[in-house]
Each structure stands twice: as C-alpha cells, then as structure tokens.
Amino acid sequence: MLMHQLLATNPYMSTGLNTGLLQVPWPRTRVPSHHMRELARGKFLVKSEDITLLDSIGEGEFGVVYKARLGLSKRVVAVKTLKGEFVQVEVDKFVEESLKMSRFKHAHVMGLIGVCLDAGSAPYIIMPYMANGSLLKYLKRERNNIVVLDETDEDELGEVRKRLMVICSQIASGMEYLAANKYVHRDLAARNCMIDAHFVIKITDFGLSEDVFERNYFRQDSSSGESGEAAHQVDVSREPQ
C-alpha cells in the first residue's frame, strides 16, 4: 500500500510524520474478541497487503469510500473507512456496521466482501463496487430524462415511468428484506442507495440502522429472563418469502 493512502486514512500516521516519529509502531484496529470471532468464522478477514486503494469515490458524514483492487484477482471493490479523527467507540460501531452487512444476503441490500483490520486504527469495510454511483447522483445527472414536462411525448413518458418503477421496486424489495429480518435502516435516502454497472440498486450505509429484534429482546429481557444467545437468532441468510 502506498504511503499517501495510509496517510489518508490513519490519523496516527500523520501525527508521526509531522513530528518526524516515523518509527512509531503501527496502531492496529482494536476489535472485541467476539466480533473478531464472528468475522473470522465467516471468512471475512482480509489482510491489508491484499488491498490496493485507488481513487477516493465518495464521502458521507462518517466515512470515506475508495475504489480499490482486491487480492490476486485484482477484483475491483469499494473500501469504506472512517474519515477525520475518531475514537474507539466509533471504531466499534463501524465494525458492527460491517457485521450487519455480513449477515445480509439479498440482491438489493449491500453485502460484505470482507473487513481489513490491520491497515491502521480504522477498519476497512470491503464491499461490491457500484460503478454508477449513488441514486442521488443518478437522479441529478438524469434530471432532464426523468422529469415529466407538459411537452414530454407519450413514448418518452412510458420510458421514464418504467425506469422509475424499476428503481422503486428494487429499493422496496431491499427494504422488505430488512423489515422481514427486523432491521430498521433509519437513514434511507437516495445518497445511500448505490447503482452497479448493470443498474442493480443496493441499499447501503447501515451506520444508523438498528436491529429491532435485538432491541425488543433487551426490552423483554427484564420481564422474561430469556438468555441473550438463544433469543438473538435472526436468520438473515434467508430470502424473504
């Protein structure tokens, strides 16, 4: 990995450089052992030497996203990491976001390819690369083709409606899957829906999402006395019926 890529993602590294302390040992991401076990069990752990970051392709409130190449196959992927300065609790939340993604298996919900924990103090979340960017960008770019005006002819109107219906139905089916698995996204927006090269849309950004099942369970817990392990059996590997 190149030095400028490390600098872009690791605040400790820049401190080291500014003060001439290049010998400072590399700060590793600290991850609770049960999260580590779950990631390892699902074979989601990826070594930093297998990732080559390319351009930065997006930024949200918390994260920065890069186009990257993965492993020997050099498969193009997207890598999301934390931006700016962050504290351990934000790192923990970020790892939890990756764990949620690792459980999702649906065509219209962003799944997880892997997580890299040895690139620095923030994890890298590796996911499918969505070549057509966010739905927000698409809607802005295609504004002239999707706005229906008085003078729009009938054929064009039909095409516009078809395109919008495809977008809506893909997002609705992703949301149905999340709801069936008791997840509330809490930040559904065009900027958090991504479009791949074949115009498949995936809902992404689970930073604010909540597992309602887990929350209900914790609420029930005081009265029912159920055990945590047994009650938290959310089978998200199943497609909704």
Ligand SMILES: Nc1ncnc2c1ncn2[C@@H]1O[C@H](COP(=O)(O)OP(=O)(O)O)[C@@H](O)[C@H]1O
């Ligand atoms: N898989 C992806 N492929 C291509 N670009 C992406 C991908 N995921 C996110 N992006 C880009 O990065 C931006 C921020 O990603 P997001 O997950 O929403 O981060 P945040 O949690 O900071 O809001 C998106 O709006 C989009 O432009």
Ligand SMILES: [Mg+2]
């Ligand atoms: Mg976002």
